[in-house]
Amino acid sequence: MASGIKDKVVILGMGCSKFGERWDASPADLMVEAFEECLADAGIEKKDIEMGWFGAGIDAYNVGSSALPLSLALRLSNIPVTKVENMCATGTEAFRGAVYAVASGACDIALALGVEKLKDVGYGGLPQRTRGVENDMFWPNLSAPGSFAQLASGYRAKHGIDKTELKRAMAHVSVKSHANGAKNPKAHLRREITEEQAINAPYIAEPIGLYDCCGVSDGSACAIVTTPEIARRLGKTDLVSVKALQLAVSNGDEASFSDWDGSYLKTTRIAAQRAYNEAGIKKPREEISMTEVHDCFSITELVTMEDLQLSDEGKAVRDVLNGDFDAGGRIPCQIDGGLKCFGHPIGASGLRMIYENYLQFQGRAGDRQLSNARLALNHNLGGFPHQNICSISIIGRYE
Amino acid sequence: MFGITAYGAYIPRSRLSRAAIADANDWFDASLRGLAKGERSVCNWDEDTITMAVEAGQDCLSLLDAGSVGALYLASTTLPFLDRQNSVVVSQALNLGDRLRTMDVSASQRAATSALITMLEAGGPDKGSAMLVASEHRRSKCGSRAEMLWGDGAAALGVGNEGVIAEYLGCETYVTDFVDHYRGEDSTLDYEWEERWIRDEGYLKSVPLAATRLLEKAGLKAGDIAHFVLASDQAKTPSAVAKALGVATEAVVDNRIASMGVSGAAHPILMLTAALEAAKPGDLIMLAGFGQGTDVVLFRATDQINKRRPKTGFAGALERRRTDENYNRFLSFNNLVERETGKRGELDKQSYLAAMYRKRDLLTGFIGGKCRECGTIQIPKENYCVNPDCGALHSQDDYPMSALPGRVKTWTADRLTFDWNPPAYFGLVEFDGGGRMMMDFTEVEAGSIETGVAVSLHFRIRQFDNQRGFRKYFWKATPSGQ
Numbered sequence: 001m002a003s004g005i006k007d008k009v010v011i012l013g014m015g016c017s018k019f020g021e022r023w024d025a026s027p028a029d030l031m032v033e034a035f036e037e038c039l040a041d042a043g044i045e046k047k048d049i050e051m052g053w054f055g056a057g058i059d060a061y062n063v064g065s066s067a068l069p070l071s072l073a074l075r076l077s078n079i080p081v082t083k084v085e086n087m088c089a090t091g092t093e094a095f096r097g098a099v100y101a102v103a104s105g106a107c108d109i110a111l112a113l114g115v116e117k118l119k120d121v122g123y124g125g126l127p128q129r130t131r132g133v134e135n136d137m138f139w140p141n142l143s144a145p146g147s148f149a150q151l152a153s154g155y156r157a158k159h160g161i162d163k164t165e166l167k168r169a170m171a172h173v174s175v176k177s178h179a180n181g182a183k184n185p186k187a188h189l190r191r192e193i194t195e196e197q198a199i200n201a202p203y204i205a206e207p208i209g210l211y212d213c214c215g216v217s218d219g220s221a222c223a224i225v226t227t228p229e230i231a232r233r234l235g236k237t238d239l240v241s242v243k244a245l246q247l248a249v250s251n252g253d254e255a256s257f258s259d260w261d262g263s264y265l266k267t268t269r270i271a272a273q274r275a276y277n278e279a280g281i282k283k284p285r286e287e288i289s290m291t292e293v294h295d296c297f298s299i300t301e302l303v304t305m306e307d308l309q310l311s312d313e314g315k316a317v318r319d320v321l322n323g324d325f326d327a328g329g330r331i332p333c334q335i336d337g338g339l340k341c342f343g344h345p346i347g348a349s350g351l352r353m354i355y356e357n358y359l360q361f362q363g364r365a366g367d368r369q370l371s372n373a374r375l376a377l378n379h380n381l382g383g384f385p386h387q388n389i390c391s392i393s394i395i396g397r398y399e
Numbered sequence: 400m401f402g403i404t405a406y407g408a409y410i411p412r413s414r415l416s417r418a419a420i421a422d423a424n425d426w427f428d429a430s431l432r433g434l435a436k437g438e439r440s441v442c443n444w445d446e447d448t449i450t451m452a453v454e455a456g457q458d459c460l461s462l463l464d465a466g467s468v469g470a471l472y473l474a475s476t477t478l479p480f481l482d483r484q485n486s487v488v489v490s491q492a493l494n495l496g497d498r499l500r501t502m503d504v505s506a507s508q509r510a511a512t513s514a515l516i517t518m519l520e521a522g523g524p525d526k527g528s529a530m531l532v533a534s535e536h537r538r539s540k541c542g543s544r545a546e547m548l549w550g551d552g553a554a555a556l557g558v559g560n561e562g563v564i565a566e567y568l569g570c571e572t573y574v575t576d577f578v579d580h581y582r583g584e585d586s587t588l589d590y591e592w593e594e595r596w597i598r599d600e601g602y603l604k605s606v607p608l609a610a611t612r613l614l615e616k617a618g619l620k621a622g623d624i625a626h627f628v629l630a631s632d633q634a635k636t637p638s639a640v641a642k643a644l645g646v647a648t649e650a651v652v653d654n655r656i657a658s659m660g661v662s663g664a665a666h667p668i669l670m671l672t673a674a675l676e677a678a679k680p681g682d683l684i685m686l687a688g689f690g691q692g693t694d695v696v697l698f699r700a701t702d703q704i705n706k707r708r709p710k711t712g713f714a715g716a717l718e719r720r721r722t723d724e725n726y727n728r729f730l731s732f733n734n735l736v737e738r739e740t741g742k743r744g745e746l747d748k749q750s751y752l753a754a755m756y757r758k759r760d761l762l763t764g765f766i767g768g769k770c771r772e773c774g775t776i777q778i779p780k781e782n783y784c785v786n787p788d789c790g791a792l793h794s795q796d797d798y799p800m801s802a803l804p805g806r807v808k809t810w811t812a813d814r815l816t817f818d819w820n821p822p823a824y825f826g827l828v829e830f831d832g833g834g835r836m837m838m839d840f841t842e843v844e845a846g847s848i849e850t851g852v853a854v855s856l857h858f859r860i861r862q863f864d865n866q867r868g869f870r871k872y873f874w875k876a877t878p879s880g881q
Contacts, residue, residue, distance in 0.1 A: 121742070125815050128743040133751045137762055137861070138779075138873050140825035140839045146813030150826055154809040157850035205813040206822070255827075255837055256777050257785040262809030262827055385809075386827060386837050 004278040008103040010231045010241045010398055012224045013042025016355045019219035019343035020188040027061045027117045028073035030220035035074055035113060038222040043234060046074070049224065050107035052081035055094030055114035057346030058127060070113055087382025088294060089247065089391035090114060091221065091350025096245045098225050108230055115220035116345030125216055145213055147384040148297040149205040154262025155303060159314040167207055169317040170298040171198035174211045176326045177295060177334045181341025183367040188215040188343030212298040217343025221351035228398055239398035240361045243375065244278035246271045246392045255386040265381060267390035268307035275377070275392040284309050288331055289373040290360060292353035294381040295338045304379060305333070327368065335360070335368050350391060353378035357395040402567040402698060404528060405557030406672045407458025408713040409451050410550070410659055412721045412842055414438035417547055419726045424542035431547060437657035440550035441723060442536050444732045444819035445841055445859040448475045449485055450872065451553035452534035453492040453858040457802075459530060459555035460493060461710035467559070469526030470500040472518060474511035474533040476582070476664050478503055479870060488872070489532060491763040492858045494799050499526070508630075510664040512688025516570045516696060518558050528559040535663035538587055538733050545589065548632040550660025554669035564707050565675060565684060565698035571613035574692040577601050594633060602629075602636050602689060607644045609693040610685065617697055621645035625682035626674035628652045630666035631689065646685070658717060672713040678704050721844065732819065743817035748864040750871060760797065765856060765874045767834055768795025776833035801874060805830040807852045810840070828854055828876050841875040853879040
């Protein structure tokens with residue numbers, strides 16, 4: 001039986017660019033911004049990095065999809081660099097590659113960097129993309145909000161929840177994230193909103209309104225990882241380690257076979273349980289101090305609370321409205337503003353979440369600092385509720 | 400006995416109020432106000448001659464075994480493809496198999512009656528039944544008389560020996576190069592000559608001539624005709640022709656200009672389906688088709704006429720309607736204005752023909768798979784059975800699913816994605832008996848979709864590849880009863 005990744009790898013340094021509409025910044029500019037912060041934080045030199053993983057989810061940023069953009073932008077010294085891409089789980093995938101390389105002993109110090117430049121397309125929302133030669137011929141004409149909006153119809157039907165009540169809980173999710181994002185200088189959206197604003201905003205995809213959608217942002221985030229021994233040798237104290245890295249990928253069951261009712265994310269449930277097992281977590285509600293979940297849309301965050309076992313099934317609306325996941329609540333969610341307000345540059349998001357964990361554990365989170373945070377869960381969901389990739393990372397103090 | 404054995408009809412649900420057309424255009428031509436009565440049928444953006452033909456064909460197949468169809472003729476002057484046999488697309492969407500004769504018949508308003516005569520004169524095909532589908536989606540100029548009076552629609556007929564509802568008695572054709580209107584190869588719009596000349600020198604001379612010849616040949620009298628079908632966008636002309644011929648006024652089949660408009664080459668067959676629904680056993684039916692001469696065909700209703708009724712039929716198709724007052728949307732759907740699509744509408748829609756051919760069973764036939772090992776029904780059909788407890792390799796038999804009823808599991812109305820008629824509705828559909836698919840919806844009226852709502856499937860345009868003049872089709876779900 002494999003022993004898992006728990007405590008085998010620690011974070012040596014992290015960096016994150018300002019997220020937002022970075023009209024004047026190229027992908028390379030964003031990468032350098034995150035990387036320079038990360039390198040300074042790690043206290044090493046560029047030449048000490050032995051391997052790299054590059055995550056970018058949408059554009060190839062070079063001639064074809066490859067690791068070249070990272071190596072070129074950072075002028076890395078011809079080290080092995082791998083491009084990874086797994087939709088919205090891309091950032092976590094880059095991190096996983098680097099962590100596994102260190103854990104395997106293949107190298108001592110590895111870099112993971114994710115970037116996305118979404119604001120070069122000329123319109124709001126994610127770029128309209130092909131879904132592949134075959135799928136384009138029969139897939140529904142869906143946008144990202146359109147695909148996730150369906151969670152609301154499934155959830156309402158299953159739990160008999162009134163439209164207005166669900167919309168109010170969805171609004172609460174966004175109001176909370178805006179309040180958190182307002183305290184984060186690197187966040188894309190930094191204005192607080194009211195529940196009325198969220199409820200009355202025009203529909204993007206029923207019942208998802210404008211304020212139920214996350215920011216579409218440019219940005220980059222990056223981590224340098226190593227072993228606990230090397231980190232200590234380099235003079236690091238207050239170590240932050242990887243407790244679990246899990247991935248669950250749909251196999252067609254939800255879309256083509258099972259009685260999945262569209263009210264939850266099957267892969268999240270599977271990945272969460274695997275991650276708890278890997279991290280040795282028996283009672284997530286008591287042990288997890290904070291979460292950064294894939295709040296691409298407010299309804300996704302709401303159902304994810306149940307999928308992560310942080311709310312009872314059918315009770316997320318109650319718990320959300322009760323403030324359980326607010327900054328001062330039972331288990332704060334998106335203390336940095338989340339995808340909603342920090343922003344969602346696809347390839348960077350998983351690493352951005354870990355960046356916030358890292359700051360919180362080191363007491364460097366400024367106005368949004370939580371007291372005594374020990375264990376954080378990060379969740380990404382790439383794709384669509386009926387067919388997706390879920391990644392979960394659990395990060396904590398190395399004790 | 401040989402003759403018509405089945406029929407089916409399709410009229411687009413959307414009915415544009417003629418007052419809306421007049422409101423937009425009478426500043427230019429005040430005479431349009433005089434025509435502004437009732438409504439006309441209008442194709443949705445995702446409907447065309449092929450999709451309407453499939454709908455009418457499906458209705459006809461509610462009376463006919465698809466396996467018995469040995470020939471399919473598609474008649475229209477608005478075929479989406481000039482070189483790609485449109486009838487083959489229709490036959491594959493109807494799952495008629497790969498052993499049948501197919502043919503497109505075009506280039507005249509009597510295309511459908513001429514095709515029908517050919518089928519009737521050829522006798523029964525090897526497999527027993529032949530099927531005619533007539534379908535028309537004509538474009539017309541903004542603010543024209545044609546825009547006011549025309550409509551879109553399709554009809555289908557089965558011809559054979561089994562279950563004859565109208566016995567074939569004979570036909571006659573009078574041919575003359577009478578050019579009342581035309582559409583050249585470089586134009587998508589018609590050019591018409593004067594209405595009065597068309598009536599006096601066209602209808603009133605040509606139709607009586609052919610009809611009289613046929614009646615003489617058949618030994619029948621005009622006064623015996625109980626149903627006289629003559630499609631025309633001239634409201635009073637069919638009665639005038641009937642009078643000249645000696646056909647009783649009450650035998651003239653109303654062309655439903657007020658409720659749907661005249662559907663071009665499809666209209667004679669569509670009006671014949673209306674006549675078949677009204678006919679009593681023994682009734683004599685004359686069908687006339689006018690265009691560079693006249694086709695006339697005689698039928699006599701059998702005692703089966705009231706027993707064999709299609710699922711929807713003409714009355715059902717006419718009744719299934721949705722009022723539309725939006726003239727601008729009509730112009731947009733018919734490409735009569737250059738419209739802003741937003742940047743999302745700019746995505747390249749390349750048509751990958753090799754992949755399309757490989758996927759034809761799914762795309763055109765909506766054929767899924769049924770696992771021989773565990774019985775699981777699944778669509779798309781893939782290599783391994785999707786049931787995790789089975790997972791058998793290459794274990795699925797073809798399983799046609801286009802006729803299966805389904806229910807909505809999840810849904811939304813998407814205003815972000817590009818759609819010609821936003822919001823775009825789609826969701827997860829679960830089929831009765833098994834199988835599920837995330838798919839587009841069409842013909843959704845606001846407020847009509849909810850989890851659990853019953854849906855039926857319809858063959859529709861999925862995407863236009865305007866850059867290369869291609870269009871792709873697939874199946875969409877529609878709330879039942881809409």
